[in-house]
Amino acid sequence: MKKFILAGFLILVAIAIFVPFQERLTVVCLSTEAKTMYVKLPEDREFSIQYTHSIHLSEVQEFYKIPGDGAEITQYALLYEDTSIGMPSDAEGDEVFSRTKDGKYLISNMDRRFSYIDLQIGQVVANHRMKIGKSEYELSEFFGKGEFVRFQWKRASLFAQWKGVTVNG
Numbered sequence: 001m002k003k004f005i006l007a008g009f010l011i012l013v014a015i016a017i018f019v020p021f022q023e024r025l026t027v028v029c030l031s032t033e034a035k036t037m038y039v040k041l042p043e044d045r046e047f048s049i050q051y052t053h054s055i056h057l058s059e060v061q062e063f064y065k066i067p068g069d070g071a072e073i074t075q076y077a078l079l080y081e082d083t084s085i086g087m088p089s090d091a092e093g094d095e096v097f098s099r100t101k102d103g104k105y106l107i108s109n110m111d112r113r114f115s116y117i118d119l120q121i122g123q124v125v126a127n128h129r130m131k132i133g134k135s136e137y138e139l140s141e142f143f144g145k146g147e148f149v150r151f152q153w154k155r156a157s158l159f160a161q162w163k164g165v166t167v168n169g
Contacts, residue, residue: 016158023070024156027130027139030118030148037142038156041066041132048131049151051122056082061131064117066153073153075112080105116152121145 022040025047029035041047045066053060058081064073081104083089088107091097096109121139122128123146128139143149 022156022158023153025066026150026152026154026156027142028150028152029143030150035143035147039130039132046132049117049119049128050131050136051126051128053080053082053086054122054125055085056087057125058082060087070153072113072115073117073151074110075114076108076110078107078110116150118148118150120148 025039025041027037027039039047046064048061048063050059050061052058060081061079062075063077063079064075066072067074078088079100080087083105087105088097091107091109094109094111095107098106098108100106119128119139121143130137130139139149
């Protein structure tokens, strides 16, 4: 009888460790999946990616959230300083184009949905950062400069999170 109880306990522990049941924003290095960041987002499930634009060397911030169903990542705003090469000069559809008090351009009311977001970590000036609430994480500290990473909302096991880097936003 003790063997069955012990076997049942070990099975439950294995399930708790190896079955993916926690939803996380995962950032995976596409060249080697061994480098993975698991991000616990706050209740509002919002984060942003901020970087320095390579041509006009000004800051750009893209705002994202994970909707209730968690199937996609939704971009809901874009904040930037210059409308020159590579940046929009107006909004599309129901989006709202405006200027902030400090003179930056803001496109809000965006509803751009992605199942994942691929990004190449800047090698020279981009300095890609992920912002969650008041915390900021330089992606080049977790992944190498020039590496391609994928942002995706998915379930992760405790074992996978132990192998990767866990960030509590």
